[in-house]
Amino acid sequence: MIDTRKVLRHYIKSPTALFCTIIILSFGVLAIGADWIAPDNPYDLRTFSLSDRMKPPAWMRGGTLTFVLGTDDQGRDILSTIIYGLRTSFLVGFGVIALSTLVGSILGLIAGYFGRLIDTVICRIADIMLSFPAFLMALLLLGLLKWQGEMPVILAISAIFWVRYARVMRGNVLAEKAREYVDAARSLGAGNLRIIFSHLLPNVVSTLFVIAAVDLGMVIVLESTLSFLGVGMPLTTPSLGMMIASGYNYLYAGIWWVVLFPGLVLALLILAINLLGDWLRRELNPRIQ
Amino acid sequence: MLSYISGRILQSILVLIGVTIICFIMFQYMGDPALALAGMDATKEQLEEAARMLGLDRPLYEQYVRFLWRAVHGDFGISFMTKTPALKLVLKRMPATLELAGTAMIFATLIGGLVGVFAAVKPRFVASRLAMVGTLMGITLPTFFIGILSIYFFAILLGWLPPFGRGDVIGIGIWSTGLLTVSGLKHLILPALTLGMFQLSMSTRVIRGEMMEVLAEDYIRTARAKGLSVLMVTLRHALKNALIPFVTIAGLQLGQLIAFSIVTETVFQWPGMGNLLLMAIGQTDQPVVITYIMVIAFIFVFINLTVDLTYCLLNPRIAYD
Numbered sequence: 001m002i003d004t005r006k007v008l009r010h011y012i013k014s015p016t017a018l019f020c021t022i023i024i025l026s027f028g029v030l031a032i033g034a035d036w037i038a039p040d041n042p043y044d045l046r047t048f049s050l051s052d053r054m055k056p057p058a059w060m061r062g063g064t065l066t067f068v069l070g071t072d073d074q075g076r077d078i079l080s081t082i083i084y085g086l087r088t089s090f091l092v093g094f095g096v097i098a099l100s101t102l103v104g105s106i107l108g109l110i111a112g113y114f115g116r117l118i119d120t121v122i123c124r125i126a127d128i129m130l131s132f133p134a135f136l137m138a139l140l141l142l143g144l145l146k147w148q149g150e151m152p153v154i155l156a157i158s159a160i161f162w163v164r165y166a167r168v169m170r171g172n173v174l175a176e177k178a179r180e181y182v183d184a185a186r187s188l189g190a191g192n193l194r195i196i197f198s199h200l201l202p203n204v205v206s207t208l209f210v211i212a213a214v215d216l217g218m219v220i221v222l223e224s225t226l227s228f229l230g231v232g233m234p235l236t237t238p239s240l241g242m243m244i245a246s247g248y249n250y251l252y253a254g255i256w257w258v259v260l261f262p263g264l265v266l267a268l269l270i271l272a273i274n275l276l277g278d279w280l281r282r283e284l285n286p287r288i289q
Numbered sequence: 290m291l292s293y294i295s296g297r298i299l300q301s302i303l304v305l306i307g308v309t310i311i312c313f314i315m316f317q318y319m320g321d322p323a324l325a326l327a328g329m330d331a332t333k334e335q336l337e338e339a340a341r342m343l344g345l346d347r348p349l350y351e352q353y354v355r356f357l358w359r360a361v362h363g364d365f366g367i368s369f370m371t372k373t374p375a376l377k378l379v380l381k382r383m384p385a386t387l388e389l390a391g392t393a394m395i396f397a398t399l400i401g402g403l404v405g406v407f408a409a410v411k412p413r414f415v416a417s418r419l420a421m422v423g424t425l426m427g428i429t430l431p432t433f434f435i436g437i438l439s440i441y442f443f444a445i446l447l448g449w450l451p452p453f454g455r456g457d458v459i460g461i462g463i464w465s466t467g468l469l470t471v472s473g474l475k476h477l478i479l480p481a482l483t484l485g486m487f488q489l490s491m492s493t494r495v496i497r498g499e500m501m502e503v504l505a506e507d508y509i510r511t512a513r514a515k516g517l518s519v520l521m522v523t524l525r526h527a528l529k530n531a532l533i534p535f536v537t538i539a540g541l542q543l544g545q546l547i548a549f550s551i552v553t554e555t556v557f558q559w560p561g562m563g564n565l566l567l568m569a570i571g572q573t574d575q576p577v578v579i580t581y582i583m584v585i586a587f588i589f590v591f592i593n594l595t596v597d598l599t600y601c602l603l604n605p606r607i608a609y610d
Binding site: 128131136146217225231241244248252256267270 | 300304307315425428429430431432433434437438440441445452544545548549551552555556566567570571573575578582585586589590593
């Protein structure tokens with residue numbers, strides 16, 4: 001079990017953890033409040049015009065304060081597009097984590113708790129999934145099915161990411177199941193569900209939490225990569241990866257701001273998530289230290 | 290151990306059969322293959338002719354057996370785009386991808402190994418700390434962003450290296466190599482470093498972690514107390530033991546590199562398999578996509594099998610069930 005108060009005490013004393021939290025939270029606030037915070041809605045056709053295309057950032061010659069970070073090839077405000085793109089990143093990130101934790105835990109529980117044939121089937125599938133890179137499978141899935149958008153990307157990535165949760169869950173359940181307290185609970189008349197929910201689950205939560213924290217960064221990178229390649233988000237959905245892809249075409253003309261700003265925001269977000277995930281892993285899993 | 294090996298081989302074959310079934314279903318039900326082959330403005334007769342040619346009028350299991358039979362014989366259908374055999378298209382692109390992934394792996398292993406050992410032996414040096422921050426960047430930044438940044442700095446601003454393409458290639462039999470020309474090598478540096486950056490950072494961290502763990506062992510202290518030099522202890526006693534986990538992840542890394550070369554090839558317009566795959570996806574050229582999947586599945590199964598068997602030989606202590 002986790003000593004929550006100890007973790008919190010360490011958390012307050014760790015500048016890295018606090019700094020990362022601030023970054024993630026402020027990006028989160030931007031993403032949630034995009035409709036009110038962003039200067040423009042870059043995907044509302046009425047708000048941008050081609051005559052504003054490729055404006056440099058405000059501090060450069062030719063830049064205006066209307067478009068602080070400049071505009072892209074369609075005349076969209078970069079800052080606004082980044083804010084809306086963050087929303088997509090978070091949506092996909094948390095969507096995948098939620099879905100794959102749920103599905104993975106349930107499958108892992110079933111495999112570990114009931115064993116036999118169903119265990120073998122789930123484990124074999126997991127083995128096969130793990131032998132191919134997640135990125136490749138998601139790309140092929142989306143590319144072959146010709147799906148685009150938030151929901152397809154969430155489904156495609158979750159279809160691969162559930163495996164680790166299932167494995168961890170199964171391993172923990174197997175280990176805990178052999179413990180005496182489970183026998184004791186059973187002899188007191190507790191049913192399967194009660195044993196699972198009040199005895200097995202609390203022991204696994206911290207491990208699942210750590211995996212989820214590490215996965216979140218990976219999922220966000222994955223989404224931006226898929227969108228960069230043109231198989232993730234459709235043109236009508238803001239995405240940092242797609243912004244970078246469209247800006248990349250103009251890089252040779254010396255127009256760097258369409259690529260650099262979304263890239264930096266993406267990098268900062270992932271860095272913060274990864275550092276916080278690392279910190280959590282060390283904190284909740286002292287064996288690795 | 291023999292039963293373990295045969296079990297692994299059997300499992301690999303099952304995985305490959307599974308992949309063919311998935312590919313077969315994809316091919317049959319994603320879009321209309323007859324229409325794609327005959328073209329949009331085909332007449333009804335032409336459509337039927339195309340359907341007959343593809344065997345679509347036969348029962349499903351017969352189609353699958355035919356599909357499998359032809360796949361075993363290297364026939365994966367005709368590309369809708371270019372009307373040439375899909376396998377030939379994919380195989381023609383393979384040398385470019387393998388050279389890119391192989392070079393990236395050498396970068397990752399050599400540089401990662403050296404930096405990792407150094408950072409473990411001298412953890413307090415400024416250089417070691419900088420290297421660790423660098424590896425954090427390498428793990429954090431998405432591959433495509435690293436690629437674009439390196440193109441912007443080294444190709445556009447500084448003009449040191451070419452921004453895209455593969456340069457001049459020399460054909461040796463069926464293999465076309467860019468490794469033997471100056472322009473080919475110049476074109477290889479940026480994409481290979483970009484592709485290998487993640488793995489390089491990972492190897493550095495893994496090697497450093499393993500080395501630090503080994504260096505803290507008693508037998509290292511004993512070796513030092515015997516009067517052996519630091520270099521000797523580091524290389525002979527510590528590195529040897531730190532390498533075992535490293536060797537096993539190296540094989541898996543190659544697979545990751547081949548997969549992620551899709552991204553790098555797109556950024557650098559590298560004429561490899563990944564580039565072809567994205568083009569085929571964009572054009573709904575199913576035979577090429579499916580051929581790519583089969584080829585890549587074969588490569589992966591082969592790599593995984595080799596890694597498992599190597600591990601089995603390197604580390605006989607493991608009990609196999």
